Amino acid sequence: MIDNKLIELVGITKRYNGSTVIDDLNLYIRENEFLTLLGPSGCGKTTTLRIIGGFESPDEGKVLFGGKDITKLPPNERQLNTVFQKYALFTHMTIAENIAFGLKIKKKSKQYIKDKIKYALKLVNLDGYENRMPDSLSGGQQQRIAIARAIVNEPKVLLLDEPLGALDLKLRQDMQYELIRLKNELGITFVYVTHDQEEALTMSDTIMVMNQGYIQQIGSPEDIYNEPENAFVADFIGESNILSATMVKDRLVNILGVNFTCVDEGFGQNTPVDVVIRPEDIDLVDPEDGVLTGHVTSLIFKGVHYEMEVMAGGFEWLVHSTDMAPVGSKVGIRVDPFDIQIMHKPESEDEAVSAKGPEAW
Amino acid sequence: MKRKSTFLLSTPYGLWMLGFTIIPLVMILYYGLTGRNGGFTLENIRLIATEENLKALWLSIRLSLLSTLLCLLVAYPLAMILRNTKFKNSRFMVMLFIMPMWMNSLLRIIAWQNILERRGVLNTLLELLHLPALNIINSPAAIVLGMVYDFLPFMVLPLYNTLVKIDENVINAAHDLGANNFYTFTKIIFPLSMPGVISGITMVFVPSLTTFVISDILGGSKVLLIGNIIEQQFQKLNNWHSGSGLSLVLMVFVLISMALVGKYDKGEGSAGVW
Known part of the structure; x- marks a missing residue:
């Protein structure tokens, strides 16, 4: 170009x-x-x-x-x-x-x-x-x-x-x-x-x-x-799980009380951040292998993949997977470090409003 | 079942049509083509060829054409302004222009008579301002003024209705493709408003051509239009045969003029009465 x-x-x-x-x-x-x-x-x-x-x-x-x-x-x-x-x-x-x-x-x-x-x-x-x-x-x-x-x-x-x-x-x-x-x-x-x-x-x-x-x-x-820069972009482009989290230190983020390894650096120590995890980046594993454990609350067949909602750590996770887990079953959640996207918390009022996403309109 | 309900629903209007449109038309046709003795004759039609009647018909056509043209010239810019008014209440503004129609038409014409009279409102005002008096009462000018005033709303409404339906982006597209305002108007806006122009012309020209009230009141007995001649046949001479004959001639003229106007309308979505 x-x-x-x-x-x-x-x-x-x-x-x-x-x-x-x-x-x-x-x-x-x-x-x-x-x-x-x-x-x-x-x-x-x-x-x-x-x-x-x-x-x-x-x-x-x-x-x-x-x-x-x-x-x-x-x-x-x-x-x-x-x-x-x-x-x-x-x-x-x-x-x-x-x-x-x-x-x-x-x-x-x-x-x-x-x-x-x-x-x-x-x-x-x-x-x-x-x-x-x-x-x-x-x-x-x-x-x-x-x-x-x-x-x-x-x-x-x-x-x-x-x-x-x-x-x-x-x-x-x-x-x-x-x-x-x-x-x-x-x-x-x-x-x-x-x-x-x-x-x-x-x-x-x-x-x-x-x-x-x-x-x-x-x-x-x-x-x-x-690499969405803020929660609005993450939410508007595709489906996503957006959570409040704390950046413990470089390459380590605390989500819902559990530490996840990630690849981001330079956010400082114990900094509040927003985290985006795409539904297709969440791996459902056996409960004992998961970083978080929870149970499936809904299951919809979407053609290419299954769309599931998993209640884990007090958060309803949206999961897309070609593998299916029946409603009510116990599952473990894992996310690869490079699939965790860390974003700064919104600074201004305007951005905070925008983080609510398109539904606000 | 469906055909039956359609038939039932159309009955009231059908009866109305029969009683108040078809039967009267047949009666006019009958009277127009018969003499007092009841035999068939073209005498009533031929009556139009007298010098006085031809003169009245010719004057009627000229005055109606002029008043239609004036209405178009006044109403088009007005309709454009109303269309471009970004006000929420442009509908209210349209209503303002329609409001005179809520008053009795005869009253409005009599009001004009009072204004235009030799010692009327207008001349009193002019006298106060030490300006020369204006004597247009009982002249064709007064009749045209009355026609324009009376029928203007019938031109504004259809024009406004078609103009307001033109998508703003169609006009934007013309500008986008390099057209200036004049070119956009002549090639896009005016052609797209043709259905409104046609029905506006129809709705002003036809009543102007057939009116006798306006010419009676504002023309005195000095200016005779074809409408007045027909009225005289019925009212003063009590000759229904010759009145009907002349009416038939006038109807033919209306039909011809509508056909001429309609030729310029490419048939699509005629927004008006036709």
Whole structure:
């Protein structure tokens, strides 16, 4: 990946009717990157995208594009295009007219426009749809047309605002692969907004997790999943067991009164911390081999794995395993040291609220 | 079972239609095509060709077109403003514009008569300000004013209803693709509002074309519209045959104009009465 900053947001703040939606946000987007803004509804991700697109202007801060300040530039003068939630196609025009809309404004030749329409429809696997009306297409097809309409303008950046939100699960998964393919073929930057963590993990080069107008963490999907920086991120990305614990010393953490070996250092001695353990990282063993012992309180078959709840040490552990233990049976719990993720306790009020997770919304 | 309940449910309206739409239409058709002696004749239809009647029809068409155009010009920007009003109570604002409709239409026209009279409210005010008096009562101008005032809400409502349904992101998408405000309006907003424009035009043009109350009160006996001529046939001359004949001619004109207007509506989701 080229380490070239294409878009930079500097100190962006946005308020609506006195409540702050985005607070002093700083972010850069590299050329050719697939960046996903991920968070619960109301976290400010869509507003951030709309500020990049020019549909909202920030109350404070600057938007830089290739080093140039474009904060005041209207959307029609920005070198980027948007794919909107619910497609926003022009229902009174044919598919060809929809796709040609931007090109006609740029006064391209008839032949150029014709070729471009053909190329774009081929790219989104809808050859021959030129003369159809948008209403006669399915949701997935309409979304592809919306993408085609945006990319014929050869934007440097494509902004996508929950483009798959209105589609059903199977179609959504197909479109995810389609989008990755498109991005690779076009070689342009994608900025993608979603509240679906799985979508974000599947497609992104970089994920920015947002909550309540603050960036919670920026990193690769692996970083975000394996090394969440705080309880909010851990809770929002995938399922997890989040516990209060005490860091006894380097490489040793006391969880529910029992010492676990871990790999983290530098937290000091006897420091209160939050601990995240992913359900699939918990090993159920014979009671005598476990660090903690407890009994199974619920068992659900999920297809790929079993989901169990185990009451141990006064905490209800969520466990995913391909092995099954019946309800009521005694089991032991073990966790490998590198599967224990240690996080600082939240420092500010905002983070503390966010730790409650998306249910708070 | 289902067909039976559908039939039962449609009975009240069916009876209403029969009694108050179909039978009267048949009666007008009958009277219009017969003479006083009861025999078939086209004499009543041919009555439109008299100089006085043609003049009245032509004036009616011109004044209704003008008042429809004025209504559109006033109502469209207003509907756009209402659409873009981020107020929670934009509905309340719409209601403000509809409120005159809650008063009796005749009263409203008589109020205009009082305002526009030679010694009316307007001229009294102008006199106080030492401005020349405005004598538009009993002129086509007064009639157009009355029509615009009376029928404006019928233009505002359908326009507002279609404009408010246009997804904000569709407009954003046009800007996003490089369109400026003017281009976005002409290529996106206006075409998408066509169903509202069509029903607004219909709802203003048709009553304007057929009115006789407005022209009677604001036009005195000086300006005769086709509506007045028909009214005279029925009320003063007590000639139902010629009145019905002229009504038939007027109905044909309404149908033709609706067909013309409808041609520009590509059929989809006509938001109005048609």
